[in-house]
Amino acid sequence: MQDQSIYEKLREYAKSDAYPFHMPGHKRKVDWISDVYDIDITEIDGFDDLHHADGILEEGMARMANAVGAKKSYYIVNGSTCGILAAIYAACPQGATVAVARNTHKSVAHAIMLRGLKPTYIYPQNVDNLCISGQIIPKDVEKAYEQSPEIAAVILTSPTYEGIVSNIRQIADVVHAHGGVLIVDEAHGAHLPYANHGAxxxxxxxxxxxxxxxxxIVIQSLHKTLPCLTQSAALHICSDRVSVKKIERALHIFETSSPSYVLMAGMDLCVRYMQGEGKKKLQMLTDRLQLFYERSESWKQLWFLYPKIKSADMISIPIADYTKIVFGAKGYKNAGRKLHEILRDRYHLQPEMSAPDYVILMTMLTDTEEGFLRLEAALSEINDELECSSLVWERTTSAYPSAFVPLELVMLPLEAAEAPVIQVPFFESVGKISAETVYVYPPGCPFLMPGEKISEELLEIVRYYRTSGMELYGMEDETGETLLVIEN
Ligand SMILES: Cc1ncc(COP(=O)(O)O)c(C=O)c1O
Incomplete structure (x- = not known):
């Protein structure tokens, strides 16, 4: 047992020289709200009520809708998770068929189970065999409709954790031509409405x-990429294809009945900031990133996702939010984890996350020149050490598996999650039907869902994560050794 309180530990960390390349987007560098206890109230007279807003909160949410170009916006204080649950619950009747990008967040899987939905999966492209999910292609959405014309909604993530963006305009045209609703998890893109796009x-x-x-419907985590407190999020209604009443009913179900005024005040301040000074700061960040990527060209031992896909000339629109710096080291085993540790332990630069083969650093408009210079110095030094072999890492030539493999859906996820089960060793489960959701976190996108038949290819993915030291989540057995499957 530690004597130190959580608060003391956090204060101690705040005073350290650790530089955050992770969320929340305020990066502990704004002090807009320093009197937390003074302003932490409940729905007293004169302060409106989030669930029946017709006063100061309604005005704040209207300001947000106006700023991002939505028809109607809602503050959310339980993160995008709440917005995703509410959006899917509202847009999809019980038992409906939905087309879902396979690389969606676990909250989508949970909504599917809560509503008893039938998912048909759309698989993202693979980025350069890197075990990174790429775009969802409009043609694949069209194919999903050809196979299941009854699809009620299409649900996808854009940008992804790694910053990959799909062509939403073309996908929306496909979905609307079939009378469907397009729900976009833009948890990682709350800054995009404020970006300068040029002509x-x-x-x-x-x-x-x-x-x-x-x-x-678009759901954004303001806390991820904007200067907002953790859990601050928004749901935007962008068309008349969704019922405002149904969305509000769903938000009543999934959102706390005691929404934090501290978070809501923070979101209001953030929107006001982004309508003025914040926009300029975002432009300064993107200018600084161009310089960073230019400099990265000289670090030959390292690869960077953004320049890689830019040169791959995949499609004509920008396909990546390059504020996420995603990088690895060429040909080294487990380079992502090793780079993560070196950045954190030697340079006190804290990454957002690492996969076995790459690291994600989140940059934001709150970043400082000092932060960039420290990062560039660190990467340059690591590159030199790899070049002259003073850093000795095991080499690998093995290919990475795809992040997802298509699996046969034998039962609805909800039915499978509630059916009688038995526990079997994971590596002896081929041919069995899973009763559990399995994912690695981050990014928290399930590669196995209840109701899916386990294949040898799936076990390849599991083996890859295991040998890379990644923990599997979502299973009752926290060691990841056994899996619950349907008894038959
Ligand atoms: C793609 C994506 N969607 C949704 C979420 C959930 O967002 P929140 O943590 O704000 O609930 C996450 C969280 O990591 C995410 O990465």
Whole structure:
């Protein structure tokens, strides 16, 4: 047992020289709200009520809708998780068929189970065999409709954790032509509505937000990429294809009945900031990132995702939010984990996360020149050490598996999650039907869902994560050794 309180530990960390390349987006560098206890109230007279807003909160949410270009926006104080649950619950009747990008967050899987939905999966492209999910292609959405014309909604993530953006405009056209609703998890793109896009979205600009690209419902985590407190999020209604009443009913179900005024005040301050000074700061960040990527060209031992896909010339619109610096070291085993540890332990630069083969650093408009210079110095030194072999890492030539493999859906996820089960060793489960959701975190995208038949290819993915030291989550057995499967 530690004597130190959580608060003391946090204060101690705040005073250290650790530089945050992770969320929340305020990066502990704004002090807009320093009197937390003074302003932490409940719904007293004169302060409106989030669930029946007609006063100061309604005005704040209208300001937000206006700022991002939505028809109606809602503050959310339980993160995008709450917005995703509410959006899917509202847009999809019980038992409906939904087309879901396979690389969606676990909250989508949970909504599918809560509503007894039938998922049909759309698989993302693979980025350069890197075990990174790429775009969802409009043609694949069309194919999903050809196979299941009854699809009620299409649900996808854009940008992804790694910053990959799909062509929402074209996907929306496909979905709407079939009478469906497009729900975009833009948890990682709350900054996009405030970005400068130039006249033609030239390549140095950030991608458009799904709000202006034709999505019907867009959910954003303000806390991830904007200067907002953790859990601050928003749901935007962007068209008349969704019922406002149903969305509000769903938010009543999933959102706390005691929403924090501290978070809501923070979101209001953030929107006001982003309408003025914040926009300029975002532009300064993207300019600074261009310089960073130019400098990265000289670190030959390292690869960077953004320049890689830019040169791959995949499609004509910007396809990556390059504020996420995603990188690895060429040909080294477990380089992502090793780079993560070196950045943290030797340079006191804290990454957002690492996968076995790459690291994600989140940059934001709150970043400082000092932060960038420290990062560049660290990467340059690591590169030199790899070059002259003073850093000795095991080499690998093995290919990475895909992040996802198509699996046969034998039962609805909800039915499978509630059916009688038996426990079997994971590596002896081929041919059995899973009763559990399995994912690695981050990014928390299930690669196995209840109701899916386990294949040898799936076990390849599991083996890869295991040998890379990644923990599996979502299973009752926290060691990941055994899995619950349907008894038959
Ligand atoms: C793609 C994606 N969607 C949704 C979420 C959930 O967001 P929140 O943590 O704000 O609930 C996350 C969280 O990591 C995410 O990465």
């Amino acid at each position: 033609n979205q030239e390549e140095t600009y950030l991608p458009y937000s799904a709000v202006r690209e034709g999505a019907d």
